[in-house]
Amino acid sequence: MDMNHIRMPLPGPKAQAMLARDAEVISPSYPRDYPFVMSHGRGTQVWDVDGNRFLDFAAGIAVCSTGHAHPQVVAAVQGAASQFLHISSDYWHEEMIGLGERLARIAPMGEPAMSFLCQSGTEAVEAAIKLARYITGRSRFIGFLGGFHGRTMGSLAFTSSKYTQQKGFFATMPGVVHVPYPNPYRPLFAGDDQGVAVLDYIRMLFERSVPPSEVAAILVEPIQGEGGYVVPPDGFLAGLRALCDEHGILLIFDEVQSGTGRTGRMFASQHWGVSPDIMTLAKGLGSGLPIGAMVAKKRLMAQWKRGAHGNTYGGNPIACAAANATIDLVEGGMVGNAATVGAHFMSALNDLARDYPCIGQLRGKGLMIGMELIEADAARTPARALCDAVVTRAFHNGLLLLSCGASTVRFMPPLNVTREEIDEAMGLLRTSLDQALAGA
Structure with missing residues (x-):
């Protein structure tokens, strides 16, 4: 697997030009979270117009169930x-x-x-x-x-x-x-x-x-x-x-x-x-x-x-x-992969949670998993700003995520995501959490 992620500060020059064009002609009502401008994708991997590679754990809001461009x-x-x-x-x-x-x-x-x-x-x-x-x-x-x-x-x-x-x-x-x-x-x-x-x-x-x-x-x-x-x-x-x-x-x-x-x-x-x-x-x-x-x-x-x-x-x-x-x-195997790889993913997230008190709860089934982030208090106050920061930092590190609820990072990769891609994403998530907590 190509382990090179981000080659330049984001958004890159081609993406910036397309964002400027979009602003003139497309409705501003779309709730876009960060400036990802897609070029192409294969499976769980996607590339932007400037050649930067990402792991897609949003999958078009759980739409690209079989991965991008499944043959x-x-x-x-x-x-x-x-x-x-x-x-x-x-x-x-x-x-x-x-x-x-x-x-x-x-x-x-x-x-x-x-x-x-x-x-x-x-x-x-x-x-x-x-x-x-x-x-x-x-x-x-x-x-x-x-x-x-x-x-x-x-x-x-x-x-x-x-x-x-x-x-x-x-x-x-x-x-x-x-x-x-x-x-x-x-x-x-x-x-x-x-x-x-x-x-x-x-x-x-x-x-x-x-x-x-x-x-x-x-x-x-x-x-x-x-x-x-x-x-x-x-x-x-x-x-x-x-x-x-x-x-x-x-x-x-x-x-x-x-x-x-x-x-x-x-x-x-x-x-x-x-x-x-x-x-x-x-x-x-x-x-x-x-x-x-x-x-x-x-x-x-x-x-x-x-x-x-x-x-x-x-x-x-x-x-x-x-x-x-x-x-x-x-039916031919991806639903089973969602169950088994989803269990591997949840186990890795539980390991991560032991190192980060801001992870209040992990929940979900298969490859529909939420990670709720909370403030450091006894009231389980939703950590809204931290959640937004994690999603943004993840983008800059090469991992596409979305949030939901008050302060939940959601994970919904394609159903044919591999254990290796889960492990790679976990490294990027840990880095993004560290940066968000440090205010980077």
């Missing part, structure tokens, strides 16, 4: 592109049907499933909440504080990981009530089991302010993503399932970030053996091509009438070809 995905895309670039979802083609068959086979519903294909996670969520309303005839929903489900007006009504995402856009879709997401590290309720406490809180709402007979669905991330890579207590998802069944409420799992092998299982919910009624997918599903899917129990989806929902690009042949190749690769 099997590239071949599938090229093959599809040589036939035709698009036919609207008013018609049929092999890649779309094949993807539907794959999703039906791997869906964790425990019964036959059908899919609605779209281009993104937010569209998948919009489709899910529309289906829930259509099927139940109800208009209310339960969401969770810290959740992220997208930025279109329906999904935005659920999104609450940062107020920035909602500021200036009120009113969003009405009818969404937020409840706390159970976080054992930062408990909001008395008692040892925060999952039970949250379930009791929802029951209290049902008694006092939210008629359960009017609730169409509960939308939840099996592992919370943008809210801090929070893993819920054992029993929580099963408790939600039982609560939904009790009141005829649909359970929607948002697996946009946690699905497609990311956690060492095909879907994060499988760690707890809980089946949803509806599931949303995107991000890693297409290895970088824009595709999303709303997967639902067939007995629910089959009730949709012709024209009840649709879109122009859903089932695009090139995106479907990428998704088909991605699922084949994930």
Whole structure:
């Protein structure tokens, strides 16, 4: 492996020129953290336009699940592109049907499933909440504080990981009530089991302010993503399932970030053996091509009438070809690699934590891991500035990272990352922590 990382102060001259061009013509709304201007990538390694090499442990926000430019995905895309670039979802083609068959086979519903294909996670969520309303005839929903489900007006009504995402856009879709997401590290309720406490809180709402007979669905991330890579207590998802069944409420799992092998299982919910009624997918599903899917129990989806929902690009042949190749690769070994290499990664991070008191908690499953940084006090105060500094220093050292929650560095490398790349990244992370703590 090429161990040379950064050849010059960043950003380099070519990157600086492109940043200046971008500033004149591209929306400033994109939340860019540092000036990385990509040239090309292979697997977990990426290069900027000035020839600097990085390890990519952000993977396009968990999108590049099979690594950059995986030959099997590239071949599938090229093959599809040589036939035709698009036919609207008013018609049929092999890649779309094949993807539907794959999703039906791997869906964790425990019964036959059908899919609605779209281009993104937010569209998948919009489709899910529309289906829930259509099927139940109800208009209310339960969401969770810290959740992220997208930025279109329906999904935005659920999104609450940062107020920035909602500021200036009120009113969003009405009818969404937020409840706390159970976080054992930062408990909001008395008692040892925060999952039970949250379930009791929802029951209290049902008694006092939210008629359960009017609730169409509960939308939840099996592992919370943008809210801090929070893993819920054992029993929580099963408790939600039982609560939904009790009141005829649909359970929607948002697996946009946690699905497609990311956690060492095909879907994060499988760690707890809980089946949803509806599931949303995107991000890693297409290895970088824009595709999303709303997967639902067939007995629910089959009730949709012709024209009840649709879109122009859903089932695009090139995106479907990428998704088909991605699922084949994930099933063919990458999900197992996420589990085994993820365990190696977590062990190395635990070793690191023994040397750094600022690491408050390590959590996650597979290759969806969060490292929460805290101040040196007894209150576990989030170390927001330190978190930002670590991410920035890591970039300058040749490691691409992103943060989430209040002060959590998240790690989401491609699912085919190697132990050697993990070990190399750990060296860069240690250096970045030292520099950030020293104020470098």
